[in-house]
Amino acid sequence: MQIEPYECGTRCAPSEAKLAIEGVSKIYGAGAEAVVALTPMDLMVRDGDFLCVVGPSGCGKTTLLNLVAGFDTPTGGSIRLDGQEISGPGAERGVVFQQGALFNWMNVLENVAFGPRATGHSVAVAHERALRTLQMVGLEDFVQKYPYQLSGGMQQRVGIARALTNDPEVLLMDEPFAALDQQTREGLLGEIRDLWKRTGKTILWITHSIEEALFLATHIVVMSPRPGRVRAAFRSEFGTSEDPMVAVSPEFVAAKRQIIELLSAEAPKEVLAQ
């Protein structure tokens, strides 16, 4: 079992991709003060992929997510979901944030039922759907609680349930577990794997943790900063492994080392630049 390089931009024809990112770039500001957040990149994501984008801060991974989510518009290129050009936020792309995105004035049930309500479903339908996803993430006993009454880990489960309740085409996750303690995070990572296997959702997962990416992903895109760009891409078998100890296997560690070396090859240049 291992990881193997692949061409993330030509994995399949754009017409076959669930999410087709072609020549997308992002420049903030203009003239002398322009900052290149993302140099033109191509990325094809197929239906059911669990794609992790991993890299240090400033590599453009969050920029990429914001562009796919429609919170920001690309400077160049196009992003299409099922052939439809993305022009703004939409319910077919569910987003899970790092923290602080829950609605504190609504209880857990109302938070999770928000999506179906906002997309025009009745209260009864919305609540029924919300309860179903809350059961999936093990929060059925906390429906009447307010987000601030829950622990950080439970808050993130609410965020995941809320995004899932709309049954989106793709889930966009922006370092959802970065603010959690190690034990809570490890537990939730296992749950996310199960959730992905059960739902078969296409997931775009942003993280700075190589381990997290190896543990979850079917495909890993490694990015590096200044300017933000794709450094390499790998297919990974660890994400679908049935072995509960896969994260401490020698192959896993070797793969982690391979990616660390790839990223640290940049480091001397960085030192010189400063």
Place this chain on the structure above:
Amino acid sequence: MTDTYSGSETAALSPSGARPKKRLHDRWLTFGTFAVLLGSWAAATGTGPWEPIISPLFLPSPALVVQTFLQLWENGFQGKSLGDHIGISLYRFSTAFFFCIVLGVPLGLLMGMNKRVRAIVEPPIQAIRPIPKIALLPLFLIWFGIGNLSKIIVISAPVFPIIAISAMQAVRSVSEKKIQAAQSLGAGRWTVFSRIVLPASLPGIFTGIRVSISIAVTMLVAAELTATSEGIAWMALTAAEFLATNIVIVAVLIMALIGFGLDRLFWFLETRIVHWSGKD
């Protein structure tokens, strides 16, 4: 994340054992402060077998204040009952306050939501903010007459900008993430406003309202300075002309009580309505 509990995910939040006891202790200390103040007041004004250190002309004893209150309650002041004086002041105060909230909050929300509205409305509001509103009283008397309208307007003059600006700032500080979350769940502009921006702004709006209560009470005194012969602040000012210090103190205490009561009322509403305030 101060209100979450760490460790076991399902453990219940248990307040530390020492807390209720400490709170009770603090209450006794607060009670003690008032007891000492009242005691020194009583002692200095000759409650007991000794001569008063301070003449009743300057500071009447607590007993005399209570007696004065009962007398005023019985006989009224200058031809009007005490209830009438309090009533007219409350009318001026609450009418001004009501219109400031009903007009100021929506205007502030609009200013927060819309750049153009902000560009049109904010500069004039900011420009009149530093003007001492009491200085405008003579103008208001000329423009709006000597009736209640000029008084309501002088009370509103400082309260309105505070409420509008705090509502605007509350809207502008709504977390971008929460708005994005709502948008990516399929919410349109109206849903984002009514279910995200508005509730998220409520704590800030309440703060603005509570801050302006004490200012409005101050302005009530200014409003009743001239061109009236009723109202609780007018009662204090008139009594002062006759050196009736006991009546002045009764009136001041009533105004303090009104301010305190209103603050408690809005505090109560705040804890009931915006239970999530400060818990992000």
